[in-house]
Structures are given as structure tokens and as C-alpha cells.
């Protein structure tokens with residue numbers, strides 16, 4: 366491996382995208398395949414806070430959670446060689462995207478709303494979707510639309526609508542290897 370490529374291989378791989386796109390599952394598979402450390406931002410925030418995300422939202426409010434995310438983006442940006450799965454809203458603020466983008470490859474996983482709905486429509490632990498039952502699909506579709514511009518700022522996208530987590534992981538690994 367040339368010095369240049371070995372330096373590049375220390376860069377982080379950051380998976381982002383809407384809730385239910387499979388960031389955490391894919392991230393674990395990619396980390397295992399590349400023998401890297403995996404960091405799930407939501408899991409780390411929950412462990413440090415000693416409470417699950419719905420409780421953080423309920424007890425402290427969304428802005429508090431967003432501050433934790435921003436601080437964690439900055440903290441992780443100081444590290445190398447990680448595979449990181451962000452929460453679905455973590456890289457919506459452009460500053461968070463820029464801070465992590467400088468440290469490696471950010472890949473946004475995209476998925477059709479109907480498939481997301483099948484995966485997370487009934488999820489109890491997603492406060493951003495908390496709505497009366499008949500409003501949940503509309504809420505999901507509206508959030509996707511609101512976030513489209515922010516996700517579009519990300520250079521690399523992968524449509525996971527028809528792919529298994531294993532297939533997505535394989536494509537991520539291929540992209541990383543092509544980039545090294």
C-alpha cells in the first residue's frame with residue numbers, strides 16, 4: 366500500500382440518511398468487513414445519558430438532543446479509522462456535515478417512503494414520528510420532504526430501497542476500496 370493510500374484508509378466512513386435506511390445494521394457489517402471500530406451515535410448518546418432517546422426528547426426536548434449530536438460530531442471528527450452511523454437528523458445542520466465530511470467519506474442512504482414506512486411505521490422509539498396513528502405516514506413523508514435539501518448536500522448517495530443490508534454493505538465497501 367502506498368503511503369498516500371494508507372493515510373486515506375484512516376479516514377472515517379460515515380453513514381447517514383433517514384430513519385429506517387439501515388445505517389446501524391449496515392455500519393456494523395461494514396466495520397466487520399474492514400476490521401474497523403463501529404460507532405453508533407444514537408447508542409453512544411443513550412449510553413452516556415443513561416436513558417433511551419424517546420426519554421431524552423420527552424425530558425429535555427429536541428434542542429438538547431441536537432446539541433448532544435453536534436458535540437458528538439465534533440468529538441468523532443477528532444478520531445480516525447471509524448465506521449460511524451449517525452442518527453437520521455444528525456447531519457442536517459450544515460456545520461455537522463462539514464465537520465465530519467472533512468474527516469472521511471459521508472454516504473447518505475436513500476430509500477422510498479413506502480419501504481421506510483414498512484420498516485419503521487410502527488416503531489415506538491422514534492420520537493420524530495410521534496403523531497396520532499393516521500398522521501404517521503404523512504409525518505414521515507413530510508419529514509423526508511423537509512430534509513431533502515439537507516440530504517442533497519451530501520456528495521455520495523446510495524439507494525437502498527431494493528437492497529438487503531448485506532448488499533448495501535458490499536456496495537459501501539466497494540466504494541471505500543475504490544476511493545482508497
Ligand code: S3P
Nearest residue numbers: 383384385452453454491492493
Ligand atoms: C432522528 C433519528 C433517530 C434518532 C432520533 C432522531 C431523526 O435515529 O437520532 O430519534 O431526527 O431523524 P435513526 O435514524 O437511527 O432512527
